[in-house]
Amino acid sequence: MNIYDVSRRAGVSIATVSRVLNGNPNVSEKTRSKVLAVMDELEYTPNVFARGLGLGTMKTIGIMCSDSSDPYLAGAIYHLERQLRSHGYDSLLCCTGPSLENKRTYFELLLSKRVDAVILAGSKFVELIDKNNQYIMEAAKELPIMLVNGYLNSPGIYSTVCNDYEAMYSAAARLINAGRRNILYLYTSHSYSGLNKVEGYKNALTDHNIPVRREYIHQCAKDLNESRKLIEKLSGLGLEFDAVMASDDSLAVGAVKFAREKNIKIPDQLAVIGYNNSILSDCTDPEISSIDTKVKQLCTITVDTLMRVFDGGNVPAKTIVAAEFIQKQTTNFSI
Amino acid sequence: MNIYDVSRRAGVSIATVSRVLNGNPNVSEKTRSKVLAVMDELEYTPNVFARGLGLGTMKTIGIMCSDSSDPYLAGAIYHLERQLRSHGYDSLLCCTGPSLENKRTYFELLLSKRVDAVILAGSKFVELIDKNNQYIMEAAKELPIMLVNGYLNSPGIYSTVCNDYEAMYSAAARLINAGRRNILYLYTSHSYSGLNKVEGYKNALTDHNIPVRREYIHQCAKDLNESRKLIEKLSGLGLEFDAVMASDDSLAVGAVKFAREKNIKIPDQLAVIGYNNSILSDCTDPEISSIDTKVKQLCTITVDTLMRVFDGGNVPAKTIVAAEFIQKQTTNFSI
DNA sequence: TGTTGTTCTGTAAGCGCTTACAATCTTATA
DNA sequence: TATAAGATTGTAAGCGCTTACAGAACAACA
Numbered sequence: 001m002n003i004y005d006v007s008r009r010a011g012v013s014i015a016t017v018s019r020v021l022n023g024n025p026n027v028s029e030k031t032r033s034k035v036l037a038v039m040d041e042l043e044y045t046p047n048v049f050a051r052g053l054g055l056g057t058m059k060t061i062g063i064m065c066s067d068s069s070d071p072y073l074a075g076a077i078y079h080l081e082r083q084l085r086s087h088g089y090d091s092l093l094c095c096t097g098p099s100l101e102n103k104r105t106y107f108e109l110l111l112s113k114r115v116d117a118v119i120l121a122g123s124k125f126v127e128l129i130d131k132n133n134q135y136i137m138e139a140a141k142e143l144p145i146m147l148v149n150g151y152l153n154s155p156g157i158y159s160t161v162c163n164d165y166e167a168m169y170s171a172a173a174r175l176i177n178a179g180r181r182n183i184l185y186l187y188t189s190h191s192y193s194g195l196n197k198v199e200g201y202k203n204a205l206t207d208h209n210i211p212v213r214r215e216y217i218h219q220c221a222k223d224l225n226e227s228r229k230l231i232e233k234l235s236g237l238g239l240e241f242d243a244v245m246a247s248d249d250s251l252a253v254g255a256v257k258f259a260r261e262k263n264i265k266i267p268d269q270l271a272v273i274g275y276n277n278s279i280l281s282d283c284t285d286p287e288i289s290s291i292d293t294k295v296k297q298l299c300t301i302t303v304d305t306l307m308r309v310f311d312g313g314n315v316p317a318k319t320i321v322a323a324e325f326i327q328k329q330t331t332n333f334s335i
Numbered sequence: 336m337n338i339y340d341v342s343r344r345a346g347v348s349i350a351t352v353s354r355v356l357n358g359n360p361n362v363s364e365k366t367r368s369k370v371l372a373v374m375d376e377l378e379y380t381p382n383v384f385a386r387g388l389g390l391g392t393m394k395t396i397g398i399m400c401s402d403s404s405d406p407y408l409a410g411a412i413y414h415l416e417r418q419l420r421s422h423g424y425d426s427l428l429c430c431t432g433p434s435l436e437n438k439r440t441y442f443e444l445l446l447s448k449r450v451d452a453v454i455l456a457g458s459k460f461v462e463l464i465d466k467n468n469q470y471i472m473e474a475a476k477e478l479p480i481m482l483v484n485g486y487l488n489s490p491g492i493y494s495t496v497c498n499d500y501e502a503m504y505s506a507a508a509r510l511i512n513a514g515r516r517n518i519l520y521l522y523t524s525h526s527y528s529g530l531n532k533v534e535g536y537k538n539a540l541t542d543h544n545i546p547v548r549r550e551y552i553h554q555c556a557k558d559l560n561e562s563r564k565l566i567e568k569l570s571g572l573g574l575e576f577d578a579v580m581a582s583d584d585s586l587a588v589g590a591v592k593f594a595r596e597k598n599i600k601i602p603d604q605l606a607v608i609g610y611n612n613s614i615l616s617d618c619t620d621p622e623i624s625s626i627d628t629k630v631k632q633l634c635t636i637t638v639d640t641l642m643r644v645f646d647g648g649n650v651p652a653k654t655i656v657a658a659e660f661i662q663k664q665t666t667n668f669s670i
Numbered sequence: 671t672g673t674t675g676t677t678c679t680g681t682a683a684g685c686g687c688t689t690a691c692a693a694t695c696t697t698a699t700a
Numbered sequence: 701t702a703t704a705a706g707a708t709t710g711t712a713a714g715c716g717c718t719t720a721c722a723g724a725a726c727a728a729c730a
Contacts, residue, residue: 013680045447049387050716074409093428112380260620283618285595348710385686
């Protein structure tokens, strides 16, 4: 069942059938409807491979991420996929694994699939040392590269990011204004957004004349138990803190668990602020105040931007989305 | 940069280049290494579209689900993708949206992409009324259809499921043996696995001479607040219960929240059992006992089975994986 | 009716790969 | 040293589609 069968049955040439298939206006209404009728009758489906060969594209976008089961990334992938599909594009998913092993190998595998663009979801993707991103920049000469929640200043690379710096800054300021002075800061990675967040925290302290102390800033695996254990350990070492800020909700959950275990009152004795406003932050009791990073909006903008790049439009290399502080119980100060 | 460039530079015919590309043994070692060297030198990447045209496949599997951001499905998709890739297959993701709107349209879209197989992730996919699955069975004549956590008895359709019935039965029995008699049962959907679960619950009651009462079985949207509100409402109506079983962790979280709000002691006054053992069940305090449905194993088996189908092996239409009860604090009875 | 311009349709040459079959080269054997 | 068998390579015909270009059909106008 191919284009010849249709052309034969409809009594036209394959070129005409192809024109109908591609919505070419140079087909008389009569011919078009006859061809469509035959296609319908024969249940004809064009062969996408042949089409891809001829057109050089199969309207497919590669989506890369580390671990797609992470709540944040899972949301991103869902919205990206739906958004892309609404524009007629398919999504080829590629997960490298939590540690981004073989990141480059997978990236090139995706390119070899002749996708029309690659979306790198999650800020972990872009190395902080420029040299390691060379292959991404190289690829960007051939096809658009979209970063969701990451940034790389290079032609052909487009970023959609959250104002992480401002979000963390004002969240920290909020705690400081509530009288907190010893704010523990936990983060998961040294990614672009990770750095912005910690900078926001630090500057908020500095601007309020609070010294930034090394022992209040710690890296932690993205796991609630790791976080709980780390906080417990720090507390055991005598570190005193009246608030915890985390670069990811899962770490904040650990903080809440720690507090419950030690009978520490939230938020009076310990305030907690998470990040991403994922479902995790609603599971705990008290519910965790968190920063909504507007994943859906981020994804919509990413896809819209990509479509404009395809259309050859003039497109900003970086779009910033405003995060929103979601006030819940862990910062519901009575004062 | 195509196969002709390589053949010219290597001084061989394109057929030979193609043979090297496909690992055909009828190539002398000398020729093979020369061709490989040239490919490397020219950074040649075969055109997948042309290849697809010639071979009739692009080694791509379609993965369909409702909402890929649901923790359970997100995990499944992650494991499926990684597993498929380890076998050299790409994953084309297709999300229909939470309500499975246009399920059939999307399904046929995926088929038109000439994927080598379709994996339907999540038991919601298969309608309970057979007639509505006709199009799936029809498609199964052309390519393998794999169901993850769903079942449909029809040629060409392979299922990997959990022993949901037994898991729920023994979980309920556990509660009964701990003296609970009024067990509230909440479920999200009338899917295949959903039905098995509720049957397990009912039969456990019956086998222990406890009447199955309609007012103890309720459907609820997969959302912790919906669940909390529903339980609150039922309680307000005077329904008495000393345990809650849920077909999904998110509903169990709602139960825990309800209990905390009303100062009901867990597990002494109210026991709670969730399902899927997702991260949600670890976020609450107390942590929720849950049934681990072995997503990773389910996915591994699904992919392995698919590979064996491709190899023409004799493959069981249904593989059952044993779930595991994870004892946590919501059933940590002192007695 | 002949011309010209428009609109529609067909022809044929790709797109880059696979593979059946034919041709050539090796090697082993008599 | 022929020669048959086996190993290796090349030729050419697809795979099913797109599209530049040529050609046909048609309408409008002189």
